[in-house]
Amino acid sequence: MGTRPLLNRRLAGMGTTIFAEMSALATATGSINLGQGFPDTDGPEEVREAAVRALREGRGNQYPPGPGIPELRTAIAEHQQRFYGLTYDPDTEVLVTAGATEAIAATLLALLEPGDEVIAFEPFYDSYAACIAMAGAFRVPLTLRAPSFRPDLDELRTLITPRTRLLLINTPHNPTGLVLTPAELAAIAQLAVEHDLLVVVDEVYEHLVFSGAHHPIAALPGMRERTVSISSAGKTFSFTGWKVGWVTANSALVSAVRTAKQYLTYVSAGPFQYAVAEALRLPDGYFERFRADLLHKRGLLSDGLSAAGFGVFPPEGTYFITTDITPLGEKDGVEFCRALPQRCGVVAIPNAVFYDNTEAGQSLVRFTFCKKDSTLQEAADRLRRLR
Secondary structure (H helix, E strand, C coil), rough: CCCCCCCCHHHCCCCCCHHHHHHHHHHHHCECCCCCCCCCCCCCCCHHHHHHHHHCCCCCCCCCCCCCCCCHHHHHHHHHHHHHHHCCCCCCCCCEEHHHHHHHHHHHHHCCCCCCEEEEEECCCCCHHHHHHCCCCCEEEEECCCCCCCHHHHHHHHCCCCCEEEEEEEECCCCCCCCCCHHHHHHHHHHHHHHCCCCECCCCCCCCCCCCCCCCHCHHHCCCCCCEEEEEEEEHCCCCCCCEEEECCCCCHHHHHHHHHHHCCCCCCCHHHHHHHCCCCCCCHHHHHHHHHHHHHHHHHHHHHHHCCEEECCCEECCEEEEEEEEEECCCCCHHHHHHHHCCCEEEHHHHHHHHHHHHHHHHHEEEEECHHHHHHHHHHHHHHHH
């Protein structure tokens, strides 16, 4: 094979994701996995039964339509109207994807040319960096700094160059829990319009906002025609393994994204699409209970982490808590997380892996609280051994 590296140089250094590494470590050590964001219980029984019913009735067992089944595309459009007053044509402005991960990949591959620059909040979810790299573009981080993690909008303006193609926004933000305010969104939208930039917004935690509310940037003046909005069913309905996501945007943007998407998975999750269509139409009470339950769990884990000696930054949204390990006499989050399973039987994720500017996240560690109360209490008890 010669001496040429096998891995495409754009992906050099990325290797196995931190989630795979830490989840394997959790399995190997029998630890409580508070690293990867997946619930340890299934979502609503009626949604699961809808999937079973679709399987038995033969709906979706063969290839579904490329854009997604009509029932789901209609339900997604209704969801956007119901919660945000946004109107999308289910036939031309909605695209179903294999989770939000594929939606992000297809969007960035479709819209970026080699050499383009993408401004993204740092820390960023790891697939952002990989997808930008695969498109041959360059990521330009806007660093969110503890303790508030608010974006510096003056700095954002200085980062925009003639090579900037799009802004990649995540709100509610993983891993910090930041939820952008209407004023922050308006300022970002103004810059996007002023510089004629595309905006890609990852909104998978849209129904998990504990402080304030989720406000879609696509609803702001001048943004409907330049925004690709991405979300998924996994986080909201606790069926992360189904991998059902979607894109909403104007028809030209959706057509571009679909061109790339059709050569990735083509289609996926046929029977689950029917179930998600029903899930999106659940009554308001479901979404309210979901948020209240996670708010309760946030309190459980926050209290446990504080009692264990961590510095805790309560999240405004998502189901992750970012903590500081310096009060424990620790400095390196990566080393800390690799040793934590042996020390007390808990797995977490070091935030530094989500930063280009690793120093800004060196002492920060992320825990998830989308677990049973008993699991969170047991994890809190184990973490107190660190004291």
